[in-house]
Amino acid sequence: MNVLIVLAHPETRSFNAALMKTAVARLESAGHAVAVSDLYAEGFDPVERASHYVDIDDGVFKLLDAQRDHAKRQTLPEEVARELDRLEWADLVIFQFPLWWHAQPAILKGWFDRVMVYGGRYSSRMRYDNGYFKGKRALLSVTAGSPRQAFQPFGRAGDMAAWLWPIHASLYYVGFEVLAPQVSYGVQGGGIEYQKQEALEAHLADCKRHWVERLGHLESEDPIPFAGWQDWDEAGVLRETAPLRWRLG
Ligand SMILES: Cc1cc2nc3c(=O)[nH]c(=O)nc-3n(C[C@H](O)[C@H](O)[C@H](O)COP(=O)(O)OP(=O)(O)OC[C@H]3O[C@@H](n4cnc5c(N)ncnc54)[C@H](O)[C@@H]3O)c2cc1C
Numbered sequence: 001m002n003v004l005i006v007l008a009h010p011e012t013r014s015f016n017a018a019l020m021k022t023a024v025a026r027l028e029s030a031g032h033a034v035a036v037s038d039l040y041a042e043g044f045d046p047v048e049r050a051s052h053y054v055d056i057d058d059g060v061f062k063l064l065d066a067q068r069d070h071a072k073r074q075t076l077p078e079e080v081a082r083e084l085d086r087l088e089w090a091d092l093v094i095f096q097f098p099l100w101w102h103a104q105p106a107i108l109k110g111w112f113d114r115v116m117v118y119g120g121r122y123s124s125r126m127r128y129d130n131g132y133f134k135g136k137r138a139l140l141s142v143t144a145g146s147p148r149q150a151f152q153p154f155g156r157a158g159d160m161a162a163w164l165w166p167i168h169a170s171l172y173y174v175g176f177e178v179l180a181p182q183v184s185y186g187v188q189g190g191g192i193e194y195q196k197q198e199a200l201e202a203h204l205a206d207c208k209r210h211w212v213e214r215l216g217h218l219e220s221e222d223p224i225p226f227a228g229w230q231d232w233d234e235a236g237v238l239r240e241t242a243p244l245r246w247r248l249g
Contacts, residue, residue: 001032001033001091001092001219002032002033002034002035002089002090002091002092003023003027003032003033003034003035003090003091003092003093003094004034004035004036004037004086004087004089004090004092004093004094005020005023005024005034005035005036005037005093005094005095005096006036006037006039006093006094006095006096006108006111007020007036007037007038007039007040007096007097008039008040008095008096008097008098008104008105008107008108008111009040009096009097009098009105010040012041014098015143015184015187015189015204015207016096016097016098016143018208019096019141019143019184019207019208019211020036020038020096022208022211022212023094023096023141023211023215024036026212026215026216027215030215030216035086035089035090037083037086039107039108039111040107042079044079044083044107044110044111045079045110045114046106046107046108046109046110046111046113046114047110048063048110048113048114049061050066052077052080052114053066053070053077054075063118064118064119067117067118067119067120068117068118068119068120069119070117071117071118071119071120071121072119072120076117076120077114079114080114080115080117083111083115084115084117084120084121087115087133087136090136091136091137092136092137092138092139092218093136093137093138093139093176094138094139094140094141095108095138095139095140095141095167096141097140097141097142097143098142098143098144098145098187099142099143099144099145099163102158102163103163103166104167112167112170116170116174120132121133121174122173122174126175127173127174127175128172128173128175128226128228128229129175129226129228129229130175130229131172131173131174131175131176132174132175133174133175133176134175135175136175136176136177137176137177137178137179137218137223138171138176138177138178138179139178139179139180139181139182139218140164140167140168140181140182141181141182141184141211142160142164142181142182142183142184143183143184143187143207144157144160144183144184144185144186144187145186145187145188146185146186147185147186148183148185148186151183151185160181160183164181168181168224172226177223178223178224178226179218179221179223179224180221180224182210182211182214184207184210184211186200186203187204187207188200225245227242227246231243231246
């Protein structure tokens, strides 16, 4: 399969970059083709603004209109078009990033703002299980500083499922099947120590090993289940007939 890795980390010698390189080597050794979007290294501009677009009709910047019109005329900004070409090529997209303030780094949030183009890649009719990217898969590979046990609802580090939900929902919104996230917890360095150096090094080696093992069987994994169009009424409310797992929340 064709795998695109979108890396959002500013340092080429970071643990995130190491996980990206580990994935490239593992996937290529299994015969897959791999491409990398290194957002910082490529200077991706995550801030959406009028100056990215030519010919804003009446001088008022309306982002949804600008994205729709430029997608139609094939005049989208060059770096957006490049990312869309990469997505078109990919069967699986892996997002590799550190958890910053309980979310993805801003550069990756901006990537969604700019690359998931209204009209071109989603519309009121083309979303969720009718989404543009239907048939493709996506996976978040996330590192977090806090240890695993601190991540739980109302635990010190909070609920990882809640922190990742907005990204999972956005991927599903544009049609991706979303695989369970790969979370490397307790990825520490510098002054914040939860464990001694030797134990930390062993722990980080374990994180890499688990990632390598998982990369070997991604193709046979089932995606996270989401409710779909058949589960909602015209107002978007869950139907009484929807499976119990959705109605229990
Ligand atoms: C702005 C900000 C907000 C944050 N918010 C949160 C938050 O909300 N929740 C939370 O839990 N954490 C948070 N953190 C912590 C953050 O998630 C971690 O710092 C990050 O996940 C670590 O990943 P990294 O790639 O930056 O690691 P690095 O800092 O690059 O490295 C981490 C450790 O890995 C080692 N290492 C680096 N490369 C390798 C390699 N190739 N092989 C083996 N070991 C290696 C380093 O020596 C170091 O010990 C935040 C950090 C920042 C800067």
